[in-house]
Amino acid sequence: MNISSFQALWVVNRRFGIQCLIQVMCGLIAMGSASVALAETSRLDKVLQAKELRACIWPEYYSITYRNPKTRELSGIDIALTQELAKELGVKVRYVDSNFSQLYDALEQDRCDVATHAIGITAERLARLQFSQAYLKSGLFAVTLKNKEGLQSWDSLDQPGRVIAVAAGTLMEGIMAKSLKKAKLVKVQAPGTREQEVLSGRADAFMTDYPYSLRMIELTDWAAVIPAPNNMPTTEYAYAFAKGDNSLLLRVEAFLSNAKKDGRLLQFAKQHNLDPIVVLK
Missing domain, CATH: 3.40.190.10 (Periplasmic binding protein-like II)
Incomplete structure (x- = not known):
């Protein structure tokens, strides 16, 4: 094989190699694009x-x-x-x-x-x-037993010896943790309930919101509801x-x-x- 033939063959192989490389790269790009599209499905x-x-x-x-x-x-x-x-x-x-x-x-x-x-x-x-x-948008409500002695107003909640229950993870947990100074705060984890804490006497009251207070009023005969004063936060x-x-x-x-x-x-x-x-x- 003379030099001219060798050079011609080298050029052909080089072009073929480049074309293959381009095809491979295009395939990879297409696969990548498909993967990205799949990953980015909203x-x-x-x-x-x-x-x-x-x-x-x-x-x-x-x-x-x-x-x-x-x-x-x-x-x-x-x-x-x-x-x-x-x-x-x-x-x-x-x-x-x-x-x-x-x-x-x-x-x-x-x-x-x-x-x-x-x-x-x-x-x-x-x-x-x-x-x-x-x-x-709701404020806070305390739920306690009807006619519970010494517990008829919001101010009577945060007193020494009082126990106030909240459901773990609720916004009431954070609010009451900051606002209670004298009473003890108890976080109730499922399957326990705040109602059980009050009915059993382990808690004096539990904290809830407007929707849940409706449940207490409409579905029980033992609950008294005390709304928070206007200076308490709403959510x-x-x-x-x-x-x-x-x-x-x-x-x-x-x-x-x-x-x-x-x-x-x-x-x-x-x-x-x-x-x-x-x-x-």
Whole structure:
């Protein structure tokens, strides 16, 4: 083989090698793009593709996401709202039982797409979660036994020897930890309940909010409810999402805005006796 033939063969092989390299690189880029596209499927798209919205609820939350112990049926403002949202999305709702102490894990470990049990917006929760606009706003209420001696006013709660119960993970835990100076604060973990603490005499009162206080008034004959004074903080309630992708959050924002404008939010609030705490702006 002469030099000219060798050079020609080298050029051909070089061009063929470059073409192969280009094809391989293009294939890798295409595969990478497909992987990125798959990895970047939005939360909203996943809901639409699955035709299912996974909504975390606390089934003990009266007038919010309450499961009737006899019929096992769910009712409350957030049951009505999520059904409306699902109808607009063209999907079904799958309710996932949860509670406030499981809130972070439920969202961050992808057990549900959204927490829809009137999540109070606090600084601690804002550091880890995303929130929709507020749709309810509540102050604090103390629940105690009717005619309990020496316990008829808010000022009588924070006294030496008093025991005040809160459900672990609720916003009441943080508020009362800061405000109580003399009384003892007890955090109740499931399956224990605040009601059991009061009825057993282990606690003098437990702290809750407006929706849950309705349960005490309407479903028991032993409870007395003491509202907090005006100088105590109120908390806005919203839907909560894991941080990161905000596609579903934006869609829920649009839904809530429309529900406020067209009257559905107020309608559902009235149906569940929550109109005194509904947020319409």
